[in-house]
Amino acid sequence: MSWRALLMKEWNSSSVTFSISFVCMIVFYVILYYLMGRYTPFLFSLAFLVILALLLSLALDWFSTLHKEWRENTVYTWLNLPIPGWKLLLSKLIVSFVQFIIHLSTALIGFYILIHRGRALFEQSGAGGLQQVQAMDLLTDTFAEHSAMFFIAIPYVALLLAFGVAFIFFMSKSVRRLGWLIGIGIVAVFYYVRLKIIDTEFFGVFTEWGLIRKLEVPEQVMFAVGPEQGIHVGEVFQYPLYLGNIVVGVGLLVGIFLVLSWLLDNKVQTG
Numbered sequence: 001m002s003w004r005a006l007l008m009k010e011w012n013s014s015s016v017t018f019s020i021s022f023v024c025m026i027v028f029y030v031i032l033y034y035l036m037g038r039y040t041p042f043l044f045s046l047a048f049l050v051i052l053a054l055l056l057s058l059a060l061d062w063f064s065t066l067h068k069e070w071r072e073n074t075v076y077t078w079l080n081l082p083i084p085g086w087k088l089l090l091s092k093l094i095v096s097f098v099q100f101i102i103h104l105s106t107a108l109i110g111f112y113i114l115i116h117r118g119r120a121l122f123e124q125s126g127a128g129g130l131q132q133v134q135a136m137d138l139l140t141d142t143f144a145e146h147s148a149m150f151f152i153a154i155p156y157v158a159l160l161l162a163f164g165v166a167f168i169f170f171m172s173k174s175v176r177r178l179g180w181l182i183g184i185g186i187v188a189v190f191y192y193v194r195l196k197i198i199d200t201e202f203f204g205v206f207t208e209w210g211l212i213r214k215l216e217v218p219e220q221v222m223f224a225v226g227p228e229q230g231i232h233v234g235e236v237f238q239y240p241l242y243l244g245n246i247v248v249g250v251g252l253l254v255g256i257f258l259v260l261s262w263l264l265d266n267k268v269q270t271g
Helices: 003-038 041-071 075-079 085-124 126-145 147-174 179-197 201-207 243-266
Strands: 211-218 221-224 230-233 236-242
Touching: 003 041, 003 085, 041 075, 041 085, 041 147, 085 126, 085 147, 085 243, 126 147, 147 179, 147 243, 201 243, 236 243
Parallel strands: none
Antiparallel strands: 211 236, 221 230
């Protein structure tokens, strides 16, 4: 079986689940759109839940496709294909990632539509909704201005989570009994160390070069509901985006992927 044929096989096997989840997302946004007019415009904030769920969806989907090989006893055939481990992993990752990007694009477009819906509803409420209209304008401008960043930051975090889950799974198939615990421990330590050094001067030497732009982002956006409902936007801060951040981030993902490929080729057991 060629790598292209393997890629198509992975797509076909996941197409039904992908289609169902896509339709469910559309239905959820349609329901929110309707309920905002019937009850309160603040319901648009529930769209955040979809974006948060997407951060985990890539990890769960990739884990599901990997675990399926063992669950259906096709792992012997899969690992003995005349294809290197990195291509086996990449075929599953590409399919999961493309479907993830389609979901993410739909979620962000839906969120943008709901923001405009909320602004229009606040505007219809008259002078009492003036503050909310101004806050929604700021939220809309911020969202539109940084939409490209969402397509960098969200997939990056989702890939880190997916790679962490895949590493834990491979460790469970490489080391008997304690593999899960060892994998969880390594991943936890890795992410902890990464969070500790990311804001240090040492890390900045490798990342703070090639300034692309400065992002203006509100410190916080708070939604108050009930008798004193309103939207409160915190102070706007500037965050520099460097080309170095992107290069180091991509390098980290490639490095982790190579580790996963090595585990699949040399350590992972079929049992």
